[in-house]
Amino acid sequence: PATAPADDVRFGPLVGRRDDEAMRAFRSYGLGQFIHWGLYSMLGNEFEGRSARGHAAASEWIRQWNPRTAPEGWPRQYDALHRSFDPSDFDARRWAREARQMGARYVIFTTKHHDGFAMWPSAHSEYTIAATPYEGDIVGEIVEAYAAEGIDVFLYYSVLEWNHPDYMAHAPRTAQERERWERFLEYTRAQLLELLELYPQVKGLWFDGTWDASWVSSYEFAYALEQELRAAVPGLIIGSRFRADEHGSRHVDSSGALLGDYQQGWERKLPQDITVLDGQDWDCVMTIAPNGWGHIRDTTGLHLKSPQEMIELLMRCRSMNGNLVVNIGPDGEGRLSCHEHEIMTALGEWTEQNAAAVYGAGHVELPEPRAGILTGDGQRVFVTVLAVPVSGAIRLAVPKDSARVPVTARCEAASSPELAVHHRDVGLDRDPMTYYDVDLPAQIPPGRPFVVTVELGEVG
Ligand code: JFZ
Structure with missing residues (x-):
């Protein structure tokens, strides 16, 4: 727990707010893809016909099946899964192509989740892809295929390991x-440097499993390691979930400064509004199901988000200068589910048609219209219309002293794209705002949100 704000933090941020090319690219990614793929994918949250739903935290947590209800002998069976991991349908290039078509500009791939299994042939472990019938280097295939599609690659890495003999959750006592713990730290360091040496194209590391007291108390080690990682790959982006300061403060240090290049704490939730972000860069990682990042074979009774919901989440992130990262959990053969395909296809159509509103646009200092979500690029504001007003017009409020006001508007999704703009005031002198109504197209594009682009110009 964070102590009172301290301005004498010795193991605080190594770098301040960055404005180099890599961070500027991060700010314009807009949409990303998260892939949770590992041994848990073979099970899909069930074992020998028994569902682990409600008995483990999430599908990729199935190894931690509540011992009172777990199958006989568990988790011995889990720890032997690698002996039959041989995905017959895995094609990294197809995944990468589909990710590009979806509009993803970066991907986060699980190199090693909490089960400790390495998806690359690590020289520092026996428990890797090299010990499976598949044998190939999955991380290598992913890095190469995604980079070839122009998608930046971030590697997910869990420090915590459930079954490593040297791992412990508490700070070492004897x-x-x-x-043991020193050995584990050296192993962690060796694996991370190995990843960066094998795959120098990677743009970032996405850390996880860094909440245990053992790791939190190793702040000095983590501080030095962060320096090594940054030196190994210039421009490398590291989120705020990597390390703690000497007071045990995580994500931000005990003086309130961000402990990484961007805030990594937005997991399956969005900030209420931009003010809570404190100017930090951020992304939001999101599952399609309510929770569960690895493959879920039986989704009966789970709320799976609609394409509309995902589009809304994406635009909401953009309106607060963040990125949305949509998770998929392929099965043990390397296949995606129908609902994942459906969401990806819808996002692809949306990002292709509305690229300017998604990638090149961010927060706008104007009140959000009731009809939808605002993004902007300085010249234009983009209204993602979610609810069509009965009047058939959306209303934008701008301050009366504003130098730039709405002049023209278009909706590319309509059969006649040009829309009329009316300056209409209610005549309240004390109102600091003035109002512009944009007539929506007569034929509203069915079923999906749509974007109205409003050109701003000099007050005329
Ligand atoms: C972690 C993992 O345990 C989980 O399996 C998945 O990989 C996810 C992306 O990350 O889960 C977390 C980690 C951090 C928070 C919540 C769940 N958090 O900070 O709120």
Whole structure:
């Protein structure tokens, strides 16, 4: 827990707010793809016909099946899964092509989740893809295929390991424990440097499993390691979930400064509004189901988000200068589910038709219209219309002293794209705002949100 604000933090941020090319690219990614793929994918949240739903935190947590209800002998069976991991349908190039078609500009791939299994042939572990019938280097295939499609690659890496003999959750207490923990830290360091050496094209590291007291108390080690990682790949982006300061403060240090290049705490939730972000860069990682990042074979009774909901989440992130990262959990053969395809296709159509509103646009200092979500690029504002007003017009409020006001408007999704703009005031002198109504197209594009582009110009 964070102590009172301290301005003498010795293990605070290594870098301040960055404005180099890599961070500028991050700010314009807009949409990303998260892939949770590992041994848990083979199970789809069930084992020998028994569902783990309600018995484990999430599908990729199935190894932690509540011991009171777990199958006999569990997790021995889980730890032997690698012996039959041989995905017959895995095609990294197809995944990468589909990710590009969806409009994703970066991907986050699980190199090693909490089960400790490495999806690359790590020289520092026996428990890797090299010990499976598949044998190939999955991380390598992913990095190459996505980079070839122009998609930046971030590697997910969990420090925490459930089944490593040297791992412990608590800070080491005895000399023997300290020895074990030192060994684990060296192993972690070796794997991370190995990843960057093998795949120098990667743009970022996405850390997880860094909440245990053992890691939190290793702040000095993590501080030095962050320096090494940054030196290994210039421009490397590291989120705020990597390390703690010497007071045990995570994500932000005990003086309130961000402990990484962007805020990594927005998981399956969005900020209420831009003010809570404190100017931090951020992304939001989102599942299609309510929770569960790995493959879920039986989704009966789960609320799976609609394409409309995902589009709304994406635009809401953009309106607060963040990125949305949509997770998929392929099965053990490397296949995506129908609902994942459906969401990806819808996002692809949306981002293609509305690229200017998504990638090149961000927060606008104007009140949000009731009809939808605002993004802007300085010259234009984009209204993602979610609810069509009965009047058939959307209303934009601008301050009366504003130098630039709406002049023309278009809706590219309509059969006649040009829309009329009316300056209409209610005549309240004390109102600091003045109002512009944009007539929506007569034929509203059915079923999906749509974008109205409003050109701003000099007050005429
Ligand atoms: C972690 C993992 O445990 C999970 O399996 C998945 O990989 C997800 C992306 O990350 O889960 C977390 C981590 C952090 C928070 C919540 C769930 N958090 O900070 O609120």
